[in-house]
Amino acid sequence: MDHPPRPSKRSGALPPLPTEPGFWRSPVRGVRFTAVLGLVLLAGLTLLFVTGLLSYAAYNPDLASVNDKTPDRGWLGFYLFDWPTHPYWLYRLTQGLHVTVGIALIPVLLAKLWSVIPRLFTLPPVTSLAHALERISLVLLVGGALFEFVTGVLNIQLDYIFPGSFYRLHFYGAWVFFAGFVAHAALKTPKALQAIRSGELRSRSKGGGVGAGAHRAPKTEDDLASPAPAAPTVSRRGAFAVVGTGSLFMLLTTAGRSFDEPLRRTALLAPHGWEDPGSGPNGFQINKTAAAVGVRAADTAGDRWRLVVSGPAGDVRLSRAQLLAMDQHTSELPIACVEGWSTSNQSWRGVRLRDLAALAGYPADAPGVFVESLQPRGSFRSGALRDNQVRDGRSLLALRVNGADLSLDHGFPARIIVPAAPGVLNTKWVTRLTFGVL
Template sequence: MARSPFSPAFWRSPLRGPRFTGVLGVVLLGGITLLFVTGLLSYAAYNPDLSPVNDQTPDKGLLGFYLFSWPTNPSWLYRLTQGVHVTLGVTLVPVLLAKLWSVVPRLFTLPPARSLAHALERLSLVLLVGGALFQFTTGILNIQLDYVFPGSFYPLHFYGAWVFFAAFVAHAVLKTPTALRNLRRMRAGEERERPEERTDLVAPEPDPPTVSRRGAFGLVGGASLLLFGTTVGRSFDGPLRRTALLAPHGWTDPGGGPGGFQINKTAAYAGIDRGETTADAWRLVVTGPAGTVRLSRARLMELPQHSAALPIACVEGWSTGDQWWRGVRLRDLAALVGYEEDPPDVFVESLQRRGAFRRAALRANQVADPRSLLALAVNGEDLTLDHGYPARTIVPAAPGVLNTKWVTRMEFGDL
């Protein structure tokens, strides 16, 4: 007679047990906490109080708390935080799957609740499993540019993160003492669970082992190292980038020359009509309290030009090294329309027709930074169309989507 998953005898792996689960849990405790912190930093980098331009999350309420304006120093800050967030998320996938495998018998434990504490643990486990699968799946689909999920990734991942982390904290509070106790006993050389420690994770009728517990840890760790090695290169330039086999923007060749660095969205993808970018057709409209000015590219070239070495870092986790950008300081454009001192926030609009962030907003501290430019050239030559010709913004430490390409309008004022 076939056994049911609700029967303890159904689960027969000799690897399952509190020690195996405890080690994986401690790794995830540190890793997921770092993921959540870097995720909050990514949220802050968008300056989400500049709603509804930068943040269109509906009904976020207290969850959308915003503590500070995103800094511009160091210029590689977002490159670091988002690179860690994405690379760590991919690296933890084998650990997460092994952890879920190790505790799956608990999802089928009967009765559903033996006490209030047990009921809370079961509820946290269900939310934890569902939230983990949702967050890791949507995150990986996002970095693979495979938007098969319904709705926008941004609010889905935002709300999913809070549900998942609440369940994670509740589960950690309940289980961390047990996990740490099991680790101490493993270090003391106690390889077998004591009879009084046998739980629903331990198979009552285990099959003969095919791999040792140490071998299982080696398999999980090896898989994580493999994913790390085929992902981390997206955050570096040179030969290491070619090792990022799992990154759409990792090993693809962006071409040579001054514009030979990574492109996220091409002009064709964004729906840019080349005719709109010609010298006769294109004008930059800049507005402020002193009125509106319309600037041709030639007129912009006559304004004081400045250079800055800045990277581009994207939410998908890839980044470039420093490129030499040259153009007009944003604060000088603010001065043209009435802000001689203390430039304010700015609303930026693009010619882009398709895709997210056709509009973006930058905080006053970003506008005031002398390295923040309306770039006209990069690495000694005019921008290419795919890099934002005729003009694009480039701001230190800002997410790539806020470095708007094909800029057509800038409105300075408190947003």
């Protein structure tokens, strides 16, 4: 941390302002300290961006008139492709990495921002066109990073306080951040590598004390090091240890959400870490209960509920008893949620989607199926699946799980279960399937 500025020896002199180098006195700051943090973020944020695009591809089938949650996305929609169903744990891996790595990088991001604070107060603010471009990239980079991390953390904590759709906000925010990230990385990565190669990671004062000042490579000016550093309380390596320990703590208290007991109990910072899902066949994690979304047991009663299967052959209405009388198949699949948590494999049993598609007269070149739920109008009431997901033999309209009927919270009387699909597309309380929607 920064120490208070030294009192001036001049009578009546004011203490230095943040725009003056003498204001920033921490001996930890220096180009190599910032460079190491920057390279860690370069690798980590690249992974976050790639896995984020994969999450959008998995979540948002290219069914523009039905399920596209990002209007006017234009050429930014290049990321949409036929999300595979093999391996079945693919989304569990990519989204687990996206959320867990993002949380673990929070201490690194905060340390990096702290390390470059003096540059925000440099005068004059712009000295050349190149410098102006660099400053603009910083606005996009810092603003975008803070926006993405804050909205992402709020989302995984199930705090939906956004003024609009989280999906749209996070999507567009990611591209604003990425523009600044690419520009900044192009400008700074060569300098960061040069700074790291220029000498030891610890700094040395004229007296040789570790962490007392900024070591400068020959002919290289360290513009982040204080010209009048305070007495050191921690070395730069000690500062790295603090940041690393913070990241490790964040990792250990969130990663368990992607595993089974007893590791799930270590997810102290995850909203589902310490929840007890109960015991028995339906004793595994859910995101929201039926009561939370307004689905009542009366709505699912056998004398009221019917599944409507719609397609080129017309509409077919099926009771749960009729569905149970059809050929039943079993799939061993997990549920992986966009918030980063997942379950172990559960044994699902029900009717194959491709058998229901055949009943609806599903054509060979059809684009997929539109799924509607009993859930009252609002988010996640409906979704779409692609053709490859419909035709996969493991994709089911599940009626039972682990040898028992689905509980109401797990989607009774029927729910979708598809390999490698985000949990939000494994729609619960299904009431209508429309095949060949486009």
